[in-house]
Amino acid sequence: MRGSLKEHKAKVKSICINSDDTMFVSAGQDGSCVLWDMKKLLRLNALFASTQFSTVVLHPDESQLLTTGSDRKITYWDAVDGTAIRILDGSETAAVNTLNLTSDGEHFVSGGADKVVRVWHYDQGYCLRVGLAHSGVITKCLVSPDQQNIVSVGDEGAIMIWKMDVGKSSGVADNVEKPEE
Numbered sequence: 343m344r345g346s347l348k349e350h351k352a353k354v355k356s357i358c359i360n361s362d363d364t365m366f367v368s369a370g371q372d373g374s375c376v377l378w379d380m381k382k383l384l385r386l387n388a389l390f391a392s393t394q395f396s397t398v399v400l401h402p403d404e405s406q407l408l409t410t411g412s413d414r415k416i417t418y419w420d421a422v423d424g425t426a427i428r429i430l431d432g433s434e435t436a437a438v439n440t441l442n443l444t445s446d447g448e449h450f451v452s453g454g455a456d457k458v459v460r461v462w463h464y465d466q467g468y469c470l471r472v473g474l475a476h477s478g479v480i481t482k483c484l485v486s487p488d489q490q491n492i493v494s495v496g497d498e499g500a501i502m503i504w505k506m507d508v509g510k511s512s513g514v515a516d517n518v519e520k521p522e523e
Contacts, residue, residue, distance in 0.1 A: 345383040349376045356397045360404050367407060369395035375409055377421070387424045391417065396439045401464070402447040410438040416452060416462075430467050433458070440482045444489050449508055451492050453480030459494050461508060475502050 350370035359366040365386065369375045371394040377386040393411035400407055406427065407419040416432040419425065432438035436455030443450045443464070452460045457480060459473035478498025485492055485506060492504040 347378060347383060347385075349385060349388070350374060352394075355395060356399075358398055358400045358407075360400060367398050367400065369398035369409060369411075371395065371411075373411075375407065375419070377424070387422075389419055389424045389426075391415075391426075396437065397441045399441050399443050399450070401443060402445060408441050408443070408450065410441050410452065410454075412437045414438055414454075416441065418467075428467055430462075432460070436479075439480060442484050444485050444506075445487065446489070449485075449506075451483045451485055451494075453483040453494050455479045457496070459483055459492065459502070459504060461492070461506070463508075470508050473502070473504050476500055 350372050352372035354368050354370045356369040367377050375389040375398050379386050393413035395411040398409050409417050414433045416430040418428040433456045438452050438454040440453050450462050457476040460469050461471040476496040478496040480496050483494045494502045
């Protein structure tokens with residue numbers, strides 16, 4: 343073991359590491375995300391919100407973080423100074439449990455307790471597509487490396503595979519997709 347770090351006052355739910363292994367971010371149910379120096383094993387910064395964080399992801403250009411949690415919000419954060427840049431309503435009714443970015447950083451997917459998979463345009467901050475098929479809480483969503491599919495899993499035991507169809511959309515989330523058979 344290289345070291346042990348302790349800042350969170352509650353369960354740590356998510357971590358992400360930057361591309362050159364010099365920094366990582368931890369997100370906790372105590373409402374804090376901590377940015378860490380992996381080489382010096384020191385805290386670089388901390389972000390705070392009135393939520394129990396469930397996920398933190400780092401944008402591919404490493405300039406921003408995305409978080410989500412029990413407050414139903416998806417928040418964009420500046421990765422250097424820790425300020426909130428944009429806050430989206432990730433769900434109207436329930437906690438958002440999971441986020442995942444495409445490798446080019448143009449889109450991200452979310453899922454949560456409302457049982458809906460959503461595909462978002464990163465820069466514009468609007469929902470492009472929604473997917474309804476889960477009968478339980480969505481616990482994880484991932485975009486495939488080729489950016490052609492989304493895999494979502496839920497607490498009902500289901501694994502759903504979706505076509506990653508972002509195409510030319512009007513930005514209105516009226517296109518409900520069913521999983522591929």
